[in-house]
Amino acid sequence: MLSGAGYVPDRALATVVHLALRMRRPLLLEGEAGVGKTEVARTLAAALGRRLIRLQCYEGLDLAAAAYEWNYPAQMIAIRLAEAAGERDKDEIASGVFSERHLLRRPLLEALMPDPAGPPVLLIDELDRTDEAFEAFLLEVLADFQISIPELGTVKAEHPPIIILTSNRTREIHDALKRRCLYHWVGYPSAERELEILRTRLPDIGESLSRQVVGFVQALRRDDLFKVPGVAETLDWAAALVELDAVTVGPDTARDTLGVLLKYQDDIARTDAAAVTRLLDAARRTSETLA
Structure with a gap:
């Protein structure tokens, strides 16, 4: 199913995604940035014909931005109208003010709502950017x-959403949250699988160029870099080379386009002319192996 929607998983990833769907359990995907964790959720939503609801995490993310908040201006208007109509019963006013029509649903709450197309795919992206207090709030969502x-009661999903959480592991996720999820580490792909990914996502790229791109990136990942390029950078670099009408990767082209692969100046400076020549030699050997 994933391959048919343009995602090339290995057997272990396909297995854990299958189990998450069958067991109705959240799935926590950890790995370096750019290895395809977020794309799993996008592909699942497309393949199943479900709505994708994305919660992009960041430092300081709170309940109001993630789950729900009250529409305070509308509530104030409702109170003024009730007073103008002569309503004096505080409980009656409160029941009208704290009702669903004044509730603003954010991604977590929205994912629990019924959907004619079926339970949506809820992507909680880059969870490691939040703090432990937010993780503690998530436990109820993930478990039940x-x-x-408090003002309205408990909102429970009739049919559980498909929940995918991702983490770049800039900090450790708490054990209590991990226990409520299935877990998988998404690593960098082998040369064979990365070539298959490249062929799937960029079918018009030349065969020789695609093998050379994969060989170059695979060799580059073995260097001592601050940020190793992920699969996303491989695809971007291949697309850039196609835009430049490159048939093969030469030293000048590789140096001129390093900014597509590497995002830190120190890494680019370290990949000098001698390093590029070495990487191209390694790419040639890998290309011959893949041929």
């Missing part, structure tokens, strides 16, 4: 597929 709203 529900959110408790």
Whole structure:
């Protein structure tokens, strides 16, 4: 299913995704940036015909931005209208003010709502950017597929959403959250699988060029870099070379386009002319192996 939607998984990843769907368990994907963790959720949503709801995590993410908040201006208007109409019963006013029509649903709560197309895919992206307090709030969502709203009660999903969490592991995720999820580490692909990914995503690229691109990136990942290029950078570099009408990768072309692969100046400076020549030699050997 994933391959048919343009994602090339290895057997272990395909297995854990299958188990997450069958067992209705959240799936936590960890790995370096750019290895395809987020793309799993996008591909699942496309393959299943479901809505993708994405919660992009960041430092300081709170309940109001992630789950729900009250529409305070609308509530104030409702209170003024009730007072103008002569309503004096505080409980009656409160029941009208704290009702669903004044509730603003954010991604977590929205994912629990019924959907005619079926339960949506909820992507909680880069969870490691948040703090432990937010993780603690997530436990209820991951374990029981529900959110408790003090003024309204508990909102529980009739059918659990498909939940994919990703982490770049800039910090450790708490064990309590991990226990509620299936887990998989998404590593860098082998040369054979990366070539298959490249052929799938860029079918018009030349065969020789695609093998050379994969060989160059595979060799580059073995260097001592601050940020190793991921699969996303491989695809970007291949697309850039196609835009330049490159048939093969020469030393000048490789040096001129290093900024597509490497995102730190120190890494680019370290990959000097001698390093590029060495990487191209390694790419040639890998290309011959893949042929």
